[in-house]
Amino acid sequence: xxxxxxxxxxxxxxxxxxxxxxxxxxxxxxxxxxxxxxxxxxxxxxxxxxxxxxxxxxxxxxxxxxxxxxxxxxxxxxxxxxxxxxxxxxxxxxxxxxxxxxxxxxxxxxxxxxxxxxxxxxxxxxxxxxxxxxxxxxxxxxxxxxxxxxxxxxxxxxxxxxxxxxxxxxxxxxxxxxxxxxxxxxxxxxxxxxxxxxxxxxxxxxxxxxxxxxxxxxxxxxxxxxxxxxxxxxxxxxxxxxxxxxxxxxxxxxxxxxxxxxxxxxxxxxxxxxxxxxxxxxxxxxxxxxxxxx
Numbered sequence: 001x002x003x004x005x006x007x008x009x010x011x012x013x014x015x016x017x018x019x020x021x022x023x024x025x026x027x028x029x030x031x032x033x034x035x036x037x038x039x040x041x042x043x044x045x046x047x048x049x050x051x052x053x054x055x056x057x058x059x060x061x062x063x064x065x066x067x068x069x070x071x072x073x074x075x076x077x078x079x080x081x082x083x084x085x086x087x088x089x090x091x092x093x094x095x096x097x098x099x100x101x102x103x104x105x106x107x108x109x110x111x112x113x114x115x116x117x118x119x120x121x122x123x124x125x126x127x128x129x130x131x132x133x134x135x136x137x138x139x140x141x142x143x144x145x146x147x148x149x150x151x152x153x154x155x156x157x158x159x160x161x162x163x164x165x166x167x168x169x170x171x172x173x174x175x176x177x178x179x180x181x182x183x184x185x186x187x188x189x190x191x192x193x194x195x196x197x198x199x200x201x202x203x204x205x206x207x208x209x210x211x212x213x214x215x216x217x218x219x220x221x222x223x224x225x226x227x228x229x230x231x232x233x234x235x236x237x238x239x240x241x242x243x244x245x246x247x248x249x250x251x252x253x254x255x256x257x258x259x260x261x262x263x264x265x266x267x268x269x270x271x272x273x274x275x276x277x278x279x280x281x282x283x284x285x286x287x288x289x290x291x292x293x294x
Contacts, residue, residue: 007057014095016088019068019076022046023092026053027061033278034125035061036102037089039109042204045071055270059278065092069200078203081211086115093123102277106130106262111213117220126277127224131235131259132243135213140234144205151202160190167234169258174231177256177264216246224249225276229257230289245294252282252291
C-alpha cells in the first residue's frame with residue numbers, strides 16, 4: 001500500500017448484554033476479500049495491531065476489538081466464558097454491518113475465534129488461529145495460580161519477569177528474532193499495569209481455568225490455517241499440529257519466533273494473513289517451515 005493512501009479509522013462504543021466494549025474499524029477503500037476481524041491475546045488492545053493495517057488494508061477493511069473484560073471495555077465476571085465473548089464478536093459484526101468475515105485469533109483470541117466459527121458458521125469466510133491449544137495446559141494452570149499469589153503479595157516486578165519467562169522461549173531454545181527487545185517490552189508492559197488492569201488480567205487467567213479452551217463440536221466448515229512460532233514453548237508446534245488435525249486444517253510454523261510471533265515477526269505475519277485471507281499459495285514463503293495439510 002502506498003504511504004499516500006488515506007486510512008479511515010473509527011472507534012465504536014458498543015454494548016452487549018449490559019457490557020460496554022470498544023470496536024475499531026479501519027479501511028483504505030479496498031475490498032478484494034471479506035473484512036478481517038482480529039482477536040488478540042490478553043495483553044493486547046485494539047491499538048496493538050496498527051502495524052498490520054498497512055498490509056491488510058491493501059485487501060480489505062479491518063476490525064479490532066476490546067471485548068468486555070479487556071482494555072478500555074467494562075470488566076467481565078469470570079462466569080462469562082468464550083461462548084459469551086464469541087457472541088459479543090458476532091454482535092459487533094452485526095452492528096457494524098460487516099456480513100461474512102475473515103477471523104484471525106492469536107493466543108486467547110484464538111479460543112474466541114474458534115468458538116465464533118463454531119457458533120456462527122454462516123458468518124465466517126476463513127479462520128486463522130495462532131498460538132492455540134486443545135485445552136489449558138497444566139503448566140499454565142500452575143502459572144496462573146502463582147501469578148494470583150504474586151498480585152496478592154504485591155510482587156509486581158517478579159510477576160512481570162515470571163510472565164515474560166512463561167510466554168517467551170528460553171534463550172537456549174533456538175533463535176528468536178528481536179528477543180531482547182521484545183522481552184524488555186513485555187517486562188515494561190506487565191510492570192506498568194494499573195490496579196484496574198491487574199484485576200482484569202487476574203480475572204482473565206481465572207476465566208481460562210474456569211472454561212474449556214476449545215470444544216470438539218460442532219465442526220468448522222470454513223477453511224482453517226493454524227500456525228505458531230517454531231520455538232513456541234507455551235503452545236508448542238505439536239500442540240498446534242493436534243489442533244489442525246482436529247479441524248482438518250493446514251498447519252505451519254513461522255521461523256525464528258516463539259509464542260510472541262505477532263511482535264517478533266509482525267511484517268511476515270501480516271503478509272501471511274493477507275495471503276491466506278485472499279486464497280494465495282503459502283507453500284514457498286521464506287519465513288515459513290513446510291505447510292502441512294490434514
